[in-house]
Amino acid sequence: MPGRHRKTSPLKNPSKAYLAFGLEGSANKLGAGVVKHDKDGSTTVLSNVRHTYITPPGEGFLPRDTAKHHKEWALKVIQDAVEKASTTIEQLDCICYTKGPGMGAPLQSVALVARTLSLLYDKPLVGVNHCVGHIEMGRLITGAQNPVVLYVSGGNTQVIAYSRQRYRIFGETLDIAVGNCLDRFARVINLSNDPSPGYNIEQEAKKGKRMVQLPYTTKGMDVSLSGILTSVEAYTMDKRFKPDAVAAEVNDEDIITPADLCFSLQETIFAMLVEITERAMAHIGSKEVLVVGGVGCNERLQDMMGIMANERGGQVFATDERFCIDNGIMIAQAGLLSYRMGQETPLSESTCTQRFRTDEVHVAWRL
Missing domain, CATH: 3.30.420.40 (ATPase, nucleotide binding domain)
Known part of the structure; x- marks a missing residue:
């Protein structure tokens, strides 16, 4: 659901608007979304699309089957997210994806899709810590300071x-x-x-x-x-x-x-x-x-x-x-904060880390 929120921290290059696409798939939810940072310092959620892999009662979700679900739904979820945001992939400033933590096979399937988009459209890639994504989306939506x-x-x-x-x-x-x-x-x-x-x-x-x-x-x-x-x-x-x-x-x-x-x-x-x-x-x-x-x-x-x-x-x-369950916009938001501080993920380092600790991330966008 679209919505405008105030800026949460000082960022570089405030003179232009930015668009980021986020892709999340660390567990059984495949999410994609687009976030916009406006010139006035506000943030707008343009789209938030999600599809969940649901198993029968009494059964959990296995990494292999979950990764298969993500691959099957990736194109549909991405198309819906871009269309609902009324934008195109060509207009995006960066492609953000979940680097970890999470389940290995689902993470890899999403990273592969993100790399493909980055190469096809010549867009910078930003790997995002899943936990930091949750925190930054929570801070954005609620306005919590510290x-x-x-x-x-x-x-x-x-x-x-x-x-x-x-x-x-x-x-x-x-x-x-x-x-x-x-x-x-x-x-x-x-x-x-x-x-x-x-x-x-x-x-x-x-x-x-x-x-x-x-x-x-x-x-x-x-x-x-x-x-x-x-x-x-x-x-x-x-x-x-x-x-x-x-x-x-x-x-x-x-x-x-x-x-x-x-x-x-x-x-x-x-x-x-x-x-x-x-x-x-x-x-x-x-x-x-x-x-x-x-x-x-x-x-x-x-x-x-x-x-x-x-x-x-x-x-x-x-x-x-909309925001507490795994979603693509939290990855877009955290990734765009990183990108605006000059942080990008080289293609050679666009891997996944199942045990990616929250405290390993340099939170450059906060003082």
């Missing part, structure tokens, strides 16, 4: 704050990511993957009536989620678990429903995330929290984070599914 960032997605869980042209990681998961934890449990209880397993867990959790005991594992600024997943899975083997029971209709305290488990899992994990985020806020003296990533769409997480921020006299910033 927040503590909670980045929560299928493959990443990090607490981040900016310092000296780097996004510093204050805490993270020691094993699996929060989104991966939720998705895997959704498969255990056979929830649909449409539109996403995490979304369907959120809806189930709203029906939950009782908490079951799960491990609460924070270690300093880090969290561990694999033990929680093992514990909640164990409840599905308990004789009290009734997979077909509807929580709203159950009064028997000896019965555990799927909704109860979804509710308990969410509450426990989100409490842990709120705790480490608050600790980072206290450390750097910030009163702003920005929640980004696919799990950042979860309204319960936003509510819990908002309660904590309000108690500290602060505020929580979050976006809706």
Whole structure:
């Protein structure tokens, strides 16, 4: 959805407008979008097109099959993004793509498409860190100035704050990511993957009536989620678990429903995330929290984070599914910020990095 936003930082060459095309495909979502930086310093989202690879209930998405999906849909998604932006590829200033982190085969398929566009149209190429893309899109849309960032997605869980042209990681998961934890449990209880397993867990959790005991594992600024997943899975083997029971209709305290488990899992994990985020806020003296990533769409997480921020006299910033779920415009935005600071990716270095750390990126566009 098009929209205009104010400039977020000082950039080089402010006397002209810039157009950037972004291509994202680090997991099961293939996204493309066009962003414009206007002469007056504002940013306009011209298009945001996405297609998701959805597997049957109980199944995850494999790298090979996901890469095949991206290759099959790439032309359609790119054409739609360019047409909706009312522009042409010839008018673009740069082609931006996700360099990492993510799944190897999907990343490679998107990088190949980006390289092809770069060569065909003689456009500069800009490799973008997926995590930085989420942060910059969140800052753009919400207007957050210098927040503590909670980045929560299928493959990443990090607490981040900016310092000296780097996004510093204050805490993270020691094993699996929060989104991966939720998705895997959704498969255990056979929830649909449409539109996403995490979304369907959120809806189930709203029906939950009782908490079951799960491990609460924070270690300093880090969290561990694999033990929680093992514990909640164990409840599905308990004789009290009734997979077909509807929580709203159950009064028997000896019965555990799927909704109860979804509710308990969410509450426990989100409490842990709120705790480490608050600790980072206290450390750097910030009163702003920005929640980004696919799990950042979860309204319960936003509510819990908002309660904590309000108690500290602060505020929580979050976006809706257009911007928090993986998309091409976040890659275009972060890539264009890099490009305007003179950063480009030579064709010989247009590779992918599955483990591309957030704090490896030189954030040249921020002071």
